[in-house]
Amino acid sequence: VGAATTAFAGALATYPILRAGNLVKAVVPVAVLGLLATLLAMLMRGVFTGAALFILASEYLIVEVTGRAGSLSIIAYAVGLVVFCELLLWVGGIPRSTSVDLSVVVERLLGIGLAAPAAAVLAVVVLAAGELGFSGALEGVLVGSGAAIALLTLPWLFLRGRGSHQQEG
Amino acid sequence: MQRTRKLALYGAFAAICLLSSLVAGRPELAALGAPFALILILGLSLPRPAVPQVSMEVKRPRAFEGEEVEADLVICAPARIPTLDLVLLLPEGVSLVKSSARFLLKLEKGEERRVPLRLACNRWGIFRLTDATFRASDTLGLRSADGRCQGKELLRVYPKSERLRLLVNPFETQPFAGNRVARVRGEGIEFADVRPYMPGDRPRRINWRASSLHGAIHVNDQHPERNSDVIIFLDSFAEARQGTASTLDPTVRAAASLARHYLATRDRVGLVSFGGIVRWLVPSAGSIQYYRIVEALLETEIALSYVWKGIDVLPARSLTPQALVIALTPLLDERSVSALLNLRRRGFDLVVVEMSPMAFTRSSGASMDLTAARFWRLWRDATRFHFEQMGVAVVEWEGDTPLVAVVEEVRAFRRFARYAFG
Numbered sequence: 001v002g003a004a005t006t007a008f009a010g011a012l013a014t015y016p017i018l019r020a021g022n023l024v025k026a027v028v029p030v031a032v033l034g035l036l037a038t039l040l041a042m043l044m045r046g047v048f049t050g051a052a053l054f055i056l057a058s059e060y061l062i063v064e065v066t067g068r069a070g071s072l073s074i075i076a077y078a079v080g081l082v083v084f085c086e087l088l089l090w091v092g093g094i095p096r097s098t099s100v101d102l103s104v105v106v107e108r109l110l111g112i113g114l115a116a117p118a119a120a121v122l123a124v125v126v127l128a129a130g131e132l133g134f135s136g137a138l139e140g141v142l143v144g145s146g147a148a149i150a151l152l153t154l155p156w157l158f159l160r161g162r163g164s165h166q167q168e169g
Numbered sequence: 170m171q172r173t174r175k176l177a178l179y180g181a182f183a184a185i186c187l188l189s190s191l192v193a194g195r196p197e198l199a200a201l202g203a204p205f206a207l208i209l210i211l212g213l214s215l216p217r218p219a220v221p222q223v224s225m226e227v228k229r230p231r232a233f234e235g236e237e238v239e240a241d242l243v244i245c246a247p248a249r250i251p252t253l254d255l256v257l258l259l260p261e262g263v264s265l266v267k268s269s270a271r272f273l274l275k276l277e278k279g280e281e282r283r284v285p286l287r288l289a290c291n292r293w294g295i296f297r298l299t300d301a302t303f304r305a306s307d308t309l310g311l312r313s314a315d316g317r318c319q320g321k322e323l324l325r326v327y328p329k330s331e332r333l334r335l336l337v338n339p340f341e342t343q344p345f346a347g348n349r350v351a352r353v354r355g356e357g358i359e360f361a362d363v364r365p366y367m368p369g370d371r372p373r374r375i376n377w378r379a380s381s382l383h384g385a386i387h388v389n390d391q392h393p394e395r396n397s398d399v400i401i402f403l404d405s406f407a408e409a410r411q412g413t414a415s416t417l418d419p420t421v422r423a424a425a426s427l428a429r430h431y432l433a434t435r436d437r438v439g440l441v442s443f444g445g446i447v448r449w450l451v452p453s454a455g456s457i458q459y460y461r462i463v464e465a466l467l468e469t470e471i472a473l474s475y476v477w478k479g480i481d482v483l484p485a486r487s488l489t490p491q492a493l494v495i496a497l498t499p500l501l502d503e504r505s506v507s508a509l510l511n512l513r514r515r516g517f518d519l520v521v522v523e524m525s526p527m528a529f530t531r532s533s534g535a536s537m538d539l540t541a542a543r544f545w546r547l548w549r550d551a552t553r554f555h556f557e558q559m560g561v562a563v564v565e566w567e568g569d570t571p572l573v574a575v576v577e578e579v580r581a582f583r584r585f586a587r588y589a590f591g
Contacts, residue, residue, distance in 0.1 A: 050178045057182070057201060064197055074197045082204045089175050089310065093254070098271040099284075104252055107275060111309065119204030126200040 005087040009038040012056045012080050016063040030059040046092020053085055078123040079116050086112045176311040179205045212309030219248035223318040225299040232290045234329040242284040246276035251308040258300040262292030293328035295467050327463045330426040331572045337579050339397040339493035340518045347396025347435040357393035398452045398489045399431045404498030404505040405444030405469055409526030416499045416524040419568030421466050426572055428462045440465055445474030449487035480508045499524045513559045520579050521556055521563045560586050
């Protein structure tokens with residue numbers, strides 16, 4: 001799992017460098033930082049996972065915003081980021097010298113295996129909404145709904161958590 | 170129920186991507202963040218992780234030091250637990266054999282999982298085995314239920330006893346039948362002396378050869394076979410400790426070994442644990458007494474106390490007259506030294522096995538330290554000399570040499586002491 005995570009991190013860090021052109025000098029330090037954060041996350045049981053995710057995403061966005069990335073690379077990168085995060089959190093969650101049930105491994109692999117195509121399909125749908133010219137209505141609805149859900153999720157979870165704590169008390 | 174780091178991370182990433190997409194008007198950003206939002210929605214719509222019930226079934230609740238015990242770790246799930254991270258918190262004296270104490274399991278609803286374990290009993294004591302911490306996570310690892318189980322399953326590890334070929338023979342015996350040849354004369358097997366016939370003597374005891382030689386009837390005298398009372402006196406006022414090693418461990422092992430062998434020779438053995446908490450067992454014989462003593466030894470601990478205690482706190486029955494008192498003491502506390510001297514003054518047959526604390530001392534090398542250490546050693550020498558002057562054998566034992574060597578040293582001293590002081 002550690003090797004797969006490192007490979008994913010390497011691929012995610014290398015792709016923007018290859019497409020960066022004259023932005024290489026700006027992208028390479030970010031890629032190095034991303035890889036360092038990944039290594040630290042693996043060594044420190046997932047503490048730097050957030051940093052690794054944000055740095056690698058920023059690295060890609062530098063290239064993508066400047067129009068150097070391939071048109072469909074966003075789909076692969078979205079899938080790659082999801083799989084990378086799942087693997088990195090998995091590596092951090094399994095300490096050394098643990099007796100691991102095989103069914104746990106199978107279920108986790110199955111979860112990652114299902115998450116990857118689902119992420120790809122969702123990315124395609126979002127991109128298609130933009131490409132098909134529904135940018136005014138459908139894209140707005142999609143992005144707006146997503147943003148609203150994301151904004152409301154955290155307060156909702158917070159309030160639900162407090163409610164359950166009060167019941168327990 | 171707790172939210173995991175993953176939930177916060179995915180939520181933050183999805184929210185930032187979608188908001189940036191909205192602000193910048195670029196669907197690519199939404200495409201990057203949407204999969205994370207999807208995982209969040211799916212994960213939070215799934216049922217929460219259940220809290221498992223953890224217990225331990227030990228095949229044999231009693232064992233000796235160095236033995237291995239089979240046990241089953243039983244985990245029951247009231248509802249489905251996709252990932253259960255369980256850490257078994259074993260006490261210091263017990264360890265797992267060829268197995269990790271951490272388990273990552275998946276349990277279905279109502280499933281009872283049994284994980285076979287082999288436990289190595291490394292140290293004597295009473296251990297509670299089922300202390301464990303767990304983290305049950307949901308399918309996508311967004312929420313977790315953390316907890317700690319405190320079990321009731323106890324494992325009693327008895328101190329291993331050493332094989333002793335020789336024992337310290339008590340000077341006096343008791344009136345009950347036993348394996349020891351009494352010093353007094355009476356009905357027995359061992360020949361003692363020849364004396365003139367007295368009315369009431371049994372005819373079968375007539376020594377015909379001596380009678381014909383002296384021209385008067387003479388009879389044989391015998392030594393009767395009697396048992397003796399042995400009191401094992403455990404000084405639990407203080408101990409010298411360094412890490413996991415202490416003077417108490419060999420003390421308890423020696424006490425168990427002595428009790429076992431004296432009981433095997435049909436003697437009555439009692440126990441006095443003299444310290445912050447005073448415990449005693451009235452002398453008795455038989456194998457049941459051995460288990461009583463060992464159970465009492467398991468509860469021996471150093472309880473810090475500044476209260477002055479003399480032997481007057483002990484009931485008279487716990488120190489039977491003419492008993493041999495074997496004191497196992499590090500000679501660190503003045504109260505125990507005083508109590509032992511008091512016992513000797515009261516006429517008890519006393520042996521002191523000094524559990525040497527020297528191996529546990531460390532010096533910084535400063536001249537003041539060295540001087541203090543020297544004074545301390547001189548004080549210990551003076552204490553030993555004081556005991557020896559009173560005819561008490563004092564043997565220093567480091568705990569790493571066989572106990573039989575200590576016994577032999579005591580026997581040698583007592584042979585010498587009988588000539589010198591007897």
